[in-house]
Every structure is written in C-alpha cells, then in structure tokens.
Amino acid sequence: MSKKPVYILAIESSCDDTSASVICNDKILSNTVANQSIHAEYGGVVPELASRAHQQNIVPVVQQAIQKANIDKKDLNAIAFTRGPGLMGSLLVGTSFAKSLALSLNIPLLDINHMQAHVLAHFIHNNDCKKPPFPFLCLTISGGHTQIVKVEDYFEMSVLGETIDDAVGEAFDKSAKILNLLYPGGPLIDKHAKHGNPLAYKFTKPKVGPMDFSFSGLKTAFLYFIQKQEKENPNFIEENLFDICASLQHTITTILMDKLKNAVKETGIKHVAIAGGVSANSEIRKRLKETENTYKWTTYIPEFEYTTDNAGMIAIAGYYKYLQNNFSDIGVSANARLKVNDLS
Template sequence: MNENIKILAIESSCDETSAAIVINGRKVLSNVISSQIDIHTKFGGVVPEIASRKHIEVIALVVQQALEEAQVELKDVDAIGVTYGPGLVGALLVGMQYAKSLAYAIKKPLIGVNHIEGHISANFIQYSDLKPPFMCLVVSGGHTFIVYMKDYGEFEMLGQTRDDAAGEAYDKVARAIGLGYPGGPKIDKISKDGDENAIKFPRANFHENDSLDFSFSGVKSAVLNYLNKKQMKGEKVNTADVAASFQKAVVGFLVDNAIKACKLKKVNKIAVAGGVAANTYLRKTLIKEGALNNINVLVPETVLCTDNAAMIGSAAYFEYKKGNLSDLRLNAVPNLKLGQR
C-alpha cells in the first residue's frame, strides 16, 4: 500500500462548505472553508434550505481551490472521504452526491465519514504522535458527548446530553440577552468583562450519582427566568455578568464530568473536539483542572475545532486503512450515531 495516502475530503454537514487534502490522516496540505455565518446571522440561526443552496453554489470551487493549494492533481488522490451524517439532510446530500460523482468519475474509493468521528480525529492532525486510547470531550452546537476512544474508529460512549447540546444552550442564551448569532463566540467574548460569580445558575442533578450525562435545558431556563424577573421589576440587567455566570455553570459541568470520566477509565489524556472546544474559558478551565489531576489536556487550534474537511480527511484515512470503504449507494443519515456504519 502507498505509504503516503492522499485523501480528498469534503464536509457539508451544516453551514460550512469545506474541502481538504490530507496525507496519512495527519498532514494537511490544504483546508479550504467557505463559511455561511454572515448569511444566517440575520435569521438568528442556520436556515437549512439556504444552507443547501449555498453549498451547491460553492462546492465545486472549494474542491478546486483545495486541490490547487495542495498542488495535487485529482488523478493523484488515493480516495475521497465525505461526511454522510449527522447533520442537516439537505446540506449532507450536496457534499455526498458531489463526492460520489467524483469518485465514480475518477474511479477512486469512496469513504463515508461520521461527522463526530471527524471532530475527534482533528486531534490526530494537531498532535501527530497521538494514539488511542484516550478520552474525548465532544462539544458543539448539536452534540455533547464524553467518549472513550479505545482504538482508531472504536468508541465507547460514557456520557451525553439528555436535552440541549452545550452549543445550543449558548445560542439560545445569547439570543435572550441580545447578543445574537452565533452565540458561543459572543458569550465567550463578553464574559471576559463580567463577574462569573454574580449569579448562581443551577446544574442538573441526576438520581444516578455515577452518571456522566449532561443536561443544559435547566440552566438555560434559569437564565430566561432571571431575565424575566428583572424585566418585571424594571431592573437593569448586566449582560456581561449573566453571560459569565451562565458560562461558568456550563463549563463547570463539562469539565467535572470530563475529569470524572478520565478517572473512571484510568486514562491521563483527554482531547477536546467540536465548535465549543474553541471557547477560551473551557480551554483554560479544563487545562487547569487537568493539571491538578495529572491529566494531559489536548486542544486543537480553532480552525480544527469548527467544521472543516481536514478532520474528515483524517478520519477517512483510518477507515481506509481498515478497508471500511463505501459504495455509491451511500446515503445521508442526519441522525447518525457515533460508531454506527
């Protein structure tokens, strides 16, 4: 087998159209991302139909740019990796159909990639010597998991959210306090000017003391109730204090469960993945608590936390090595579970 496997990867699960060329799952030659944030901001969130149309408009250009930046010709690609779930079904179909057509035209293997596995695999790009087993905290707008990665492509789910994902809670609270979309970066920024101890927002308590699950609907509702009470009394709201106190409650929950998971499995490495992994307060808090517990915290650079094709190329490489190829009947699975094929 060729020692330098070049994967052309395509990602279109939500509102970023991305293509990348990745060698051996760890070296990125190009990682082109066309973002739609400015388009969806005025709607207060991602509009699926608009996202799909925009993917159609730019996907060919994004793929071509990725090839040109990598100085790789299409004929020299060893395989094509593409996200097939989870995500918005229309958005997934655009990237997937393009990848399938391309694979058929150039007679190269097709590899369907789980988007969440892609996020986890971003750490293999950031840390070239990283190998399983390790723990991973996956935190994004649609997902919040604690996953034990036993081997490449082999996962054990230890905890997950029972309602809202952490990123979803960030977006909803940001909207409620007038910050708008996207909520995560805006709350992260304004929180630096607030007092995180100004308001004590609650954390979900489960009957099972050993549970590693999450729940963020309660803290979201507590913020809304706080705002409503202030409005009814005609009192001024300190937005920075609300944001900082909310963020402390959410991040504290994430970090505590992540550390508990590491102790449970007796591992001293935890990687962070997903869009919320770009949050500076989460990074700082997890690194601090990790140091106190002799746990090494691995955090990818920001561009590898948000949706991108390089992470899909990394995950696709490890599937390729295992011989887990897809055929042209591959279809979008919007609710695809981690580890499911």
C-alpha cells in the same frame, strides 16, 4: 503508517459550512471553508437555505482546496465525505458530489462519521501538538452534540454519557439570543465573559446521571432570571452584560468539568481530550488545561482551525480508513442520525 504519499480529498457539508480539504498521509495541505452568513438574519440555521448554499459553494470550494494543495485531481487516491450525522439536505449535496467525483476519477470512496472525525482531528500532523494515546476520553461539544466518548482505537468509540435534551452549543447560542446578541452567540458570550466576574450570578446545575448532561432547564432558568431582572431594571443586560456572560459561561464550564471528573473516576483513564465547535471556547480550554496540575490529567486540545466543522477532520478520518482498506460502496447514502459508534 503508509510511507507512500496518499492524497485524499475530503468534503464536509453536515450543517451550514461547505468545506473541502486535501491531505497527504496525515498532513493537511489545504482546508477551505465557505461560511453561510445568511443564517444570522434568522438567529439559527435554516436547513433549506443551507442546502441551497452548499450547492452554490461546493464546486468553487473543492477547486480552491485542490489548487491550494498544489496537486492535480488526478493525483488523488480517494474521496472522503461526511455521511452523517447532520442536516439531510446538506449531507445529500456533499454525498452526491463525492460519489460523482469518485466515479469520474475511478478512485475509492470513504464515508465518514462526522462525530468520529471531530475526535480524530487530534491525529492531524502538527509538530506543536501531541496526539492522545489509546484509550483516551474525549469531550465532544458542539451546537448539536454534547457527549463523553471513550476512544479505544481510531474507529472503536463508545459513548459514556451524553445530553438528554439540548447540546451545550445550543445553550450558549439560545442564551446569547436572550441577551440580544447576534448569531452565532456562543463566541460573543466567550468574548464578553473575559471582562466579567464569573461569580457575579449563580445558576442552578441540572441533576442528571453522573456522566449525562442537560441544558434545557438551565436555558429556561436563565430566561426567567433575565426577565425578572429586566422588570426591575430595563437596562439590566446593557449594564451587566460582562458579568452575566462570565457567570453563565462559568456555570456551563463547571458542569462540563464535573462530568469529565466523573468519567475519569469511572474509567481510570487520565488522558482527556476535547473536540467540536464549542471546544474553541477559551474558558473551557483554560479549565481543562488546569486539570493537568490539579488532577494530574494529560490533556489534548485541538487547534482552533479543526474545532468547528471543517473538512480537515474528515480528511484525517478518511486517511485512517484508507489504511484499513475500509472503502464505501458507491450506493452508500447519507444518514442524518448516525451515532458515534456507527461505521466502526
């Protein structure tokens, strides 16, 4: 670890949240996020609207992050930014801004893999949370990704299994849409599930590889189930919303836990972490925590603030890249399709 204070400004713009963070070594000084509410009208993120909103938000968000950190931009040692994966239009806004600011301040640039940053959020300084030792397994779950990653070092990661179609976050949100819940619907399913019976309804689990995922079939089966029930009772959703949400969440969580068990069995690694926006789900957190008693795993659950897309996770990844002098060329370009083992 570097003893001299290293100040890094990080920018995250991979999807619909514009975020900026300032880190001093491994301690977050500020983590500012501007959400885009306009997408709720469309039931999902509209890429063109997202990139326009980033253009409007990025200057005030960066200014606020620097002010909250109580530093001057001249104190910064480097600029970190999300290179990918994500929506190309959104990534271009953050990439262009980061490059311009780094040039104007004459400081190094750090390009960050968004998926690696989700995993590395576990290394943000926090007296209440333990950091996972290498090697560990990380279940990375979000609206766009579902994968089990073997993490052998800060930037040495390999995918053991991933979704062959839809991501788990998409499964939650699309199912919520079927239930006429507002977007984003995943947190609402979690909220309603707390009051329901998780065993009220059974949904089939997809048959794929031992560490792979599939949620497309589950979404379709859920749609047909709701349509069938509504034909018999038009008020079915309204009368049984809590049980429906609890049963769906139970099924999805069980799928995730079963795959993790297979990964632990395959690798022998019992240090298991979760990351990504869906890792904020209370049932997933609870079920993972229970494995400490049931299977003698050691589990690592990030703070809520660092689960969804945020610049804090980009900042910590930038800090470890900075320590390795792993700087980017100013000609670096955004890459919407980066894999978790790219930029290692």
